[in-house]
Amino acid sequence: MGDAIVLDSHPGHSNTCNRPLKVGIVGGGIAGLYTALYLQQKGHHVHIFEGTDRIGGRVHTHYFTPDRDQYYEAGAMRIPKTDFQDIFFDLVKYINKPLLPEKRINLIKYVLSTDKNLVFVNGSLRPETTASNTTPAMIGWPDIDEKHKDMTAGALLKEALGRLMKKIAPPADFEPAFKKKIVDKWDNFTFRYYCIKKCRWTNSLVDFVETMTSQTNQFNLSVPELVMQSLDFGVKEWQTIDGGMSRLPELMAQRVGLENVTFGARVTGAVFDRVVLAIPPAALRMIVDRPRWSVKKEVAIRALHFEPLYKMGLRFKTRFWEHVDPPSFGGQSTTDLPIRWIVYPSNGIPVEDEAHGQEHDQSGVLLVYSWMTDATNWLPLTPLERRNVALNCLAQVYNGKKDRQGNNINVYNLLIESADHVWSSSTATGDAMFLPGQFKEHFEVAREHEGRIYFAGEHLSFHHTWIAGAALSALKVVEDIIGVKDLRPLSDDTPTHVGFGDQPIDLSFKFQPYNPMYSGTQSPSSPFSEYMPVDVSRDWPPKGCKHLPDNNNRGDGDEKGDNIEKNDGVEQDKASKKEAKAPPQVTLQTKLPNYLGMLDKSALGVVCSKNTSYYAVGSWDMGRVGFR
Numbered sequence: 001m002g003d004a005i006v007l008d009s010h011p012g013h014s015n016t017c018n019r020p021l022k023v024g025i026v027g028g029g030i031a032g033l034y035t036a037l038y039l040q041q042k043g044h045h046v047h048i049f050e051g052t053d054r055i056g057g058r059v060h061t062h063y064f065t066p067d068r069d070q071y072y073e074a075g076a077m078r079i080p081k082t083d084f085q086d087i088f089f090d091l092v093k094y095i096n097k098p099l100l101p102e103k104r105i106n107l108i109k110y111v112l113s114t115d116k117n118l119v120f121v122n123g124s125l126r127p128e129t130t131a132s133n134t135t136p137a138m139i140g141w142p143d144i145d146e147k148h149k150d151m152t153a154g155a156l157l158k159e160a161l162g163r164l165m166k167k168i169a170p171p172a173d174f175e176p177a178f179k180k181k182i183v184d185k186w187d188n189f190t191f192r193y194y195c196i197k198k199c200r201w202t203n204s205l206v207d208f209v210e211t212m213t214s215q216t217n218q219f220n221l222s223v224p225e226l227v228m229q230s231l232d233f234g235v236k237e238w239q240t241i242d243g244g245m246s247r248l249p250e251l252m253a254q255r256v257g258l259e260n261v262t263f264g265a266r267v268t269g270a271v272f273d274r275v276v277l278a279i280p281p282a283a284l285r286m287i288v289d290r291p292r293w294s295v296k297k298e299v300a301i302r303a304l305h306f307e308p309l310y311k312m313g314l315r316f317k318t319r320f321w322e323h324v325d326p327p328s329f330g331g332q333s334t335t336d337l338p339i340r341w342i343v344y345p346s347n348g349i350p351v352e353d354e355a356h357g358q359e360h361d362q363s364g365v366l367l368v369y370s371w372m373t374d375a376t377n378w379l380p381l382t383p384l385e386r387r388n389v390a391l392n393c394l395a396q397v398y399n400g401k402k403d404r405q406g407n408n409i410n411v412y413n414l415l416i417e418s419a420d421h422v423w424s425s426s427t428a429t430g431d432a433m434f435l436p437g438q439f440k441e442h443f444e445v446a447r448e449h450e451g452r453i454y455f456a457g458e459h460l461s462f463h464h465t466w467i468a469g470a471a472l473s474a475l476k477v478v479e480d481i482i483g484v485k486d487l488r489p490l491s492d493d494t495p496t497h498v499g500f501g502d503q504p505i506d507l508s509f510k511f512q513p514y515n516p517m518y519s520g521t522q523s524p525s526s527p528f529s530e531y532m533p534v535d536v537s538r539d540w541p542p543k544g545c546k547h548l549p550d551n552n553n554r555g556d557g558d559e560k561g562d563n564i565e566k567n568d569g570v571e572q573d574k575a576s577k578k579e580a581k582a583p584p585q586v587t588l589q590t591k592l593p594n595y596l597g598m599l600d601k602s603a604l605g606v607v608c609s610k611n612t613s614y615y616a617v618g619s620w621d622m623g624r625v626g627f628r
């Protein structure tokens with residue numbers, strides 16, 4: 001790798017590195033992609049290893065059909081227009097800038113709530129009220145004193161959070177004020193404790209406000225967590241991406257270059273030179289073949305708390321929620337049923353004169369959304385049971401409601417199909433939401449790098465639970481890697497490329513021996529195979545790559561493995577242990593095509609048996625990916 005000169009003269013974008021770095025990034029969510037884009041823009045070489053066959057992580061639009069508006073957001077779906085989210089809006093500008101107008105990301109209005117949305121609590125529909133305008137008296141909530149019984153849930157929450165919010169409101173500088181006035185003072189306490197101790201509420205009043213404004217047990221999170229979350233939810237203007245939020249990570253990946261992304265590469269060991277682990281703690285914990293870090297770091301990785309999240313999208317023959325009285329054009333209905341929230345799509349809302357005129361009989365998708373304990377409850381059910389529960393709940397809410405022709409709404413008859421995502425079963429398990437003590441004890445240590453290993457992900461930002469948080473954590477990682485403070489986020493005024501010239505990257509892949517335990521596991525058949533139809537069983541090395549002759553290269557079929565690290569990460573059965581002396585290592589020179597993610601087991605098996613007759617691997621078995 002040759003020397004290079006600093007080329008960046010853009011203010012705030014100076015680069016103290018004098019050579020292009022080769023950075024491996026584990027995780028193709030927003031944090032990994034943002035890190036990759038920024039480092040590339042600075043002239044560094046990146047390669048993303050994504051464990052699944054899909055880019056975007058928790059930004060995940062499920063498309064039922066390719067037709068317009070026939071999708072639901074299984075992950076992120078809405079962005080508040082606040083200063084904290086500037087990094088998101090800037091990123092959209094950055095991505096859009098070089099694109100043709102018809103390819104650009106189009107932000108549309110997202111309706112958070114309307115006064116027509118329904119409230120279904122304590123067994124019946126409350127048509128006269130919205131969730132935040134409901135008082136304990138209206139719905140017969142037990143054990144509420146005279147002073148509070150006619151106060152709305154919204155006003156009560158404002159009362160509780162108001163004095164805390166004031167301490168961090170502008171002109172105060174958010175981060176120092178948040179640390180000093182909120183974290184230092186209140187981090188060891190739950191928000192429930194704060195409401196009881198400071199606001200003199202009863203537990204029953206806390207339960208009422210939590211039921212109407214959030215979901216079960218959220219108020220047992222730390223005070224700073226509730227403050228942080230309320231900051232962003234307190235605004236009126238919201239936006240979403242027309243055509244689905246997944247458009248953002250997909251376009252980011254295209255900009256990074258699909259040849260720089262390997263799919264189906266669940267990393268299980270880390271032997272990197274310089275690497276960014278842009279994965280949630282639950283996934284990091286499962287990388288067992290890695291260095292042990294300080295006690296505090298290890299505790300932080302174990303402890304940082306994630307809450308489960310659950311969403312189901314249901315596609316119906318009509319957008320019946322827009323036809324009933326009162327109609328819901330966007331926003332969400334609040335229930336205390338297992339589904340908790342019914343979220344109506346903000347995309348595809350008919351324009352006003354149409355809405356009041358003709359009947360809309362086009363199909364549409366709504367989603368049900370549970371958080372925390374309410375999300376956990378879906379876990380033990382089968383997909384069919386989950387759909388039955390969701391339909392039963394929707395039927396209770398829409399019982400007796402009629403469409404414009406006067407027909408009863410029958411959700412069972414109207415359903416076309418459904419899909420859901422139990423985030424507790426994914427590598428992320430949900431979203432970061434901190435318990436008492438975690439901002440103070442774990443947050444800073446969790447985001448510090450360990451030598452040349454860096455950590456990114458939404459949980460490592462003050463604004464966790466947001467896409468913006470993931471991007472902010474990535475920005476910090478880039479600052480740490482290149483040794484520059486206060487980098488400006490990517491935006492439409494970011495220079496397209498500040499490089500060190502076109503340097504080839506040497507990538508070195510070590511393949512684990514085939515583990516019979518995994519036989520029969522599904523092959524990560526990548527949707528990208530059409531772009532790169534390389535069959536390495538016939539064409540080795542793949543076009544554009546060549547073996548690099550070096551000491552570590554086991555491309556010669558030598559099964560002694562003299563210069564190769566012994567495989568210690570994967571359990572093998574006795575038979576294969578006898579034969580397997582060491583894993584083969586194949587060193588390739590770039591521009592490396594993105595071939596690993598699309599190969600099936602047999603193809604890779606052939607490659608490896610060409611090198612040694614003992615090994616067969618599938619890309620999901622690829623335990624170690626190394627950068628030299």
Ligand SMILES: Cc1cc2nc3c(=O)[nH]c(=O)nc-3n(C[C@H](O)[C@H](O)[C@H](O)COP(=O)(O)OP(=O)(O)OC[C@H]3O[C@@H](n4cnc5c(N)ncnc54)[C@H](O)[C@@H]3O)c2cc1C
Nearest residue numbers: 027029030031051057058076077078267283457458466467
């Ligand atoms: C249901 C839900 C609703 C949300 N709503 C919103 C919203 O409305 N607005 C908003 O701004 N944010 C929202 N969020 C939060 C937002 O989606 C996340 O904060 C953000 O996308 C997280 O990005 P990340 O890169 O930190 O993590 P992730 O998106 O989780 O990315 C991590 C990636 O790493 C991969 N990976 C894990 N382990 C390995 C391994 N060993 N090897 C290789 N790859 C691995 C994963 O497959 C994944 O692709 C929501 C999240 C959820 C789940």
